[in-house]
Amino acid sequence: MPQTVVGKRFGIEQTEVSAIQRLQRAKTARLLEDQEKKNPIKRVKNVELSVPIAYGTISFWLGKKADDLHSHKWTVYIRSATNEDLGPIISKVVFQLHPSFNNPTRVVESAPFELSESGWGEFEISMTVFFQKDAAEKTLELFHHLKLYHEDDNAPQSTKKPVVVESYDELVFQEPTEAFYSRVKNLPAVHVNGSPGELNVSSGALEISNERKRGDTKDHQLGQWFGKYSETDELTSIMGARQQVQKEIAKLKSMLDSEAMKLKPSAP
Amino acid sequence: MDAKDILGLPKGGPVGDKRVRAPKETVPKKLDRVSREVYALTGGLPPLIASVDTKQRQASSQKISWQWLPFANSARTDGLQLSHWVRVVDSVVPTGDYAFAKYNRSVAVLKYTDDEYNKHLADTKWTKHETDLLFSMCEQFDLRFVIIADRFSPPRTVEELKDRYYSASKAIILSRATTPEEVADHPHVKDAYNFNYETERKRALGLLLSQSRQQEREDAEVLAEAKRITEARLSKVDEQAEQPSAPGTDLTQPSTDIAAAATSTTTTTRGHRVFLRGPNLGQMVQSMLSSVGARIVKRIEQILLDELGVRLEPKIPTESICREHLELRREVLNLVNLQKAVQWNEATVSFMRETHPEVSTPNTPKRGFRGGDRAAAVSGERIGKRDHKRKAPARFSDTPPSPPQQKRARKLKSES
Numbered sequence: 001m002p003q004t005v006v007g008k009r010f011g012i013e014q015t016e017v018s019a020i021q022r023l024q025r026a027k028t029a030r031l032l033e034d035q036e037k038k039n040p041i042k043r044v045k046n047v048e049l050s051v052p053i054a055y056g057t058i059s060f061w062l063g064k065k066a067d068d069l070h071s072h073k074w075t076v077y078i079r080s081a082t083n084e085d086l087g088p089i090i091s092k093v094v095f096q097l098h099p100s101f102n103n104p105t106r107v108v109e110s111a112p113f114e115l116s117e118s119g120w121g122e123f124e125i126s127m128t129v130f131f132q133k134d135a136a137e138k139t140l141e142l143f144h145h146l147k148l149y150h151e152d153d154n155a156p157q158s159t160k161k162p163v164v165v166e167s168y169d170e171l172v173f174q175e176p177t178e179a180f181y182s183r184v185k186n187l188p189a190v191h192v193n194g195s196p197g198e199l200n201v202s203s204g205a206l207e208i209s210n211e212r213k214r215g216d217t218k219d220h221q222l223g224q225w226f227g228k229y230s231e232t233d234e235l236t237s238i239m240g241a242r243q244q245v246q247k248e249i250a251k252l253k254s255m256l257d258s259e260a261m262k263l264k265p266s267a268p
Numbered sequence: 269m270d271a272k273d274i275l276g277l278p279k280g281g282p283v284g285d286k287r288v289r290a291p292k293e294t295v296p297k298k299l300d301r302v303s304r305e306v307y308a309l310t311g312g313l314p315p316l317i318a319s320v321d322t323k324q325r326q327a328s329s330q331k332i333s334w335q336w337l338p339f340a341n342s343a344r345t346d347g348l349q350l351s352h353w354v355r356v357v358d359s360v361v362p363t364g365d366y367a368f369a370k371y372n373r374s375v376a377v378l379k380y381t382d383d384e385y386n387k388h389l390a391d392t393k394w395t396k397h398e399t400d401l402l403f404s405m406c407e408q409f410d411l412r413f414v415i416i417a418d419r420f421s422p423p424r425t426v427e428e429l430k431d432r433y434y435s436a437s438k439a440i441i442l443s444r445a446t447t448p449e450e451v452a453d454h455p456h457v458k459d460a461y462n463f464n465y466e467t468e469r470k471r472a473l474g475l476l477l478s479q480s481r482q483q484e485r486e487d488a489e490v491l492a493e494a495k496r497i498t499e500a501r502l503s504k505v506d507e508q509a510e511q512p513s514a515p516g517t518d519l520t521q522p523s524t525d526i527a528a529a530a531t532s533t534t535t536t537t538r539g540h541r542v543f544l545r546g547p548n549l550g551q552m553v554q555s556m557l558s559s560v561g562a563r564i565v566k567r568i569e570q571i572l573l574d575e576l577g578v579r580l581e582p583k584i585p586t587e588s589i590c591r592e593h594l595e596l597r598r599e600v601l602n603l604v605n606l607q608k609a610v611q612w613n614e615a616t617v618s619f620m621r622e623t624h625p626e627v628s629t630p631n632t633p634k635r636g637f638r639g640g641d642r643a644a645a646v647s648g649e650r651i652g653k654r655d656h657k658r659k660a661p662a663r664f665s666d667t668p669p670s671p672p673q674q675k676r677a678r679k680l681k682s683e684s
Contacts, residue, residue, distance in 0.1 A: 064606075124603055135542070137541070138507070140544060168543060169544045170546075170587075171544065172548070173542045174542070195545075230584075235586075235589050235592065241577070241578045241596055245600055245603050246599060248603055265386055
């Protein structure tokens with residue numbers, strides 16, 4: 001096995017040789033990358049794109065059709081909080097299921113980014129979100145625990161009422177690339193510099209032809225179970241809390257000042 | 269206990285007496301001499317857990333004796349008859365081969381005929397005599413090439429011997445096999461001996477092991493630098509951070525790369541990233557509270573939850589909500605600190621009030637403070653008296669302790 005001996009002298013260890021080989025490979029890789037795009041990637045400063053999303057699971061009990069291994073039918077999804085199309089932003093989502101599933105790594109390469117399965121157990125699903133190429137960003141990972149059964153055991157299962165667990169969050173792109181920014185800044189799913197004040201969920205009265213491939217989730221089958229998110233309630237409660245705290249602070253400050261006066265020893 | 273023994277004093281209590289008698293050096297008759305020394309090992313006292321109960325052992329049903337008997341060893345070829353002690357159970361002598369005979373393993377060294385030699389094994393550097401000698405030594409010494417090399421008649425290196433042996437064996441195997449596939453798994457065929465590689469490897473290893481300390485240090489440094497460079501490179505490829513001004517000109521110079529890598533790792537590339545707002549808020553809260561103690565963090569959370577009715581993590585993390593939440597946390601931290609300060613002050617005030625009725629009020633007559641030091645010394649002494657019972661604030665103990673107090677302190681120390 002001929003060794004490419006690199007370096008000052010023979011006594012170089014295997015690790016160092018391979019480290020230097022990796023160095024050279026990384027260098028050439030970067031070189032190619034540079035030559036492909038413009039060098040360097042131009043980004044838009046002081047701009048933040050936020051994409052409000054909702055993600056979670058909806059699970060239906062299969063009732064009479066249930067058997068030991070398939071008692072529930074569930075769907076895990078990532079959708080825009082206003083049900084817009086996330087395709088222009090997300091290139092694919094890789095759902096990692098429990099290893100007991102066949103092919104537990106499921107890749108969804110087009111919107112709507114969701115996956116339906118049937119099973120019997122609850123487990124943690126990890127969703128790795130890959131962004132479109134021109135965003136030039138690393139992947140993002142989300143975790144969600146699949147719930148099949150209701151909170152209180154006593155509630156009887158019904159095939160009509162699913163167990164819905166959905167969370168709201170926002171994908172925030174700081175200093176996006178110029179290409180990405182110019183492409184998505186006008187999309188309804190995207191908000192520039194700050195989250196939308198009111199998350200207006202518009203209904204699906206669109207002029208789309210009968211092609212099934214719609215990226216948005218406006219007329220989704222499970223749409224009735226999607227959560228509606230409004231920030232006003234939480235915002236007002238937090239702001240109210242802040243005012244309370246500020247009042248308390250002012251009170252304490254005045255107390256302190258008066259105490260300080262008391263403690264000053266008078267001059268002899 | 270020994271002292272009491274020597275003095276002949278009673279050991280104390282009827283129970284104590286009994287216990288003392290048993291572990292004395294005189295031992296019950298049943299145990300033989302050996303266990304007396306063993307007893308001494310354990311400190312003269314019986315062990316906490318009885319290990320072997322001699323009564324029980326002797327009560328076993330079998331009759332065991334030991335006999336000096338001759339035995340047969342299948343590993344021997346010379347027919348030497350040796351004897352050893354054998355454990356005989358109920359007059360039944362155990363049978364079977366000598367227990368260690370199974371470890372007499374040897375390597376299966378191939379034997380070739382002259383014909384095979386002439387056909388496949390002819391070599392310029394090796395005579396038939398040498399090859400025969402090599403193979404017989406391999407069998408004799410179980411393929412211990414170092415020993416073989418020591419005794420080989422025209423001296424040859426270990427690598428040469430190995431090379432000859434393995435290549436010859438491989439040639440023989442291949443020639444004897446009907447098809448190449450059936451022996452493809454044979455280790456001699458699969459992992460052939462590579463003479464050049466082995467010599468090189470041994471030489472490099474020798475160099476490495478014989479390096480001086482200085483050389484070792486240099487090597488470690490170079491390795492560390494290489495590691496840093498690769499990591500910097502990989503992270504650059506991932507993040508595509510601001511790139512150094514000369515893109516892609518240097519493919520060769522490691523030194524300039526090291527400099528570039530150093531600068532890129534030190535500059536913070538906080539410029540661009542993508543994250544989820546919810547977890548990001550959590551991180552920001554943590555970094556804000558990193559210098560704060562755990563108890564205060566708990567107090568903040570308690571205030572948020574109980575008194576203000578605000579969730580610890582907002583349900584809908586929008587930009588304004590996250591911002592407000594962070595500010596709220598900051599303010600609650602401020603509040604907690606202020607509360608502490610107020611408590612502290614109140615404690616000080618109340619303490620002052622108790623010890624110094626004249627000091628706390630602002631209308632103190634000046635006379636009370638004339639001869640300031642003396643008065644302070646007196647008050648210091650008085651405070652000192654009660655000091656050890658209260659947590660007095662530091663303010664009042666920064667007057668130097670009066671001499672009588674010092675003397676008293678020293679006196680107290682000597683007593684204990």
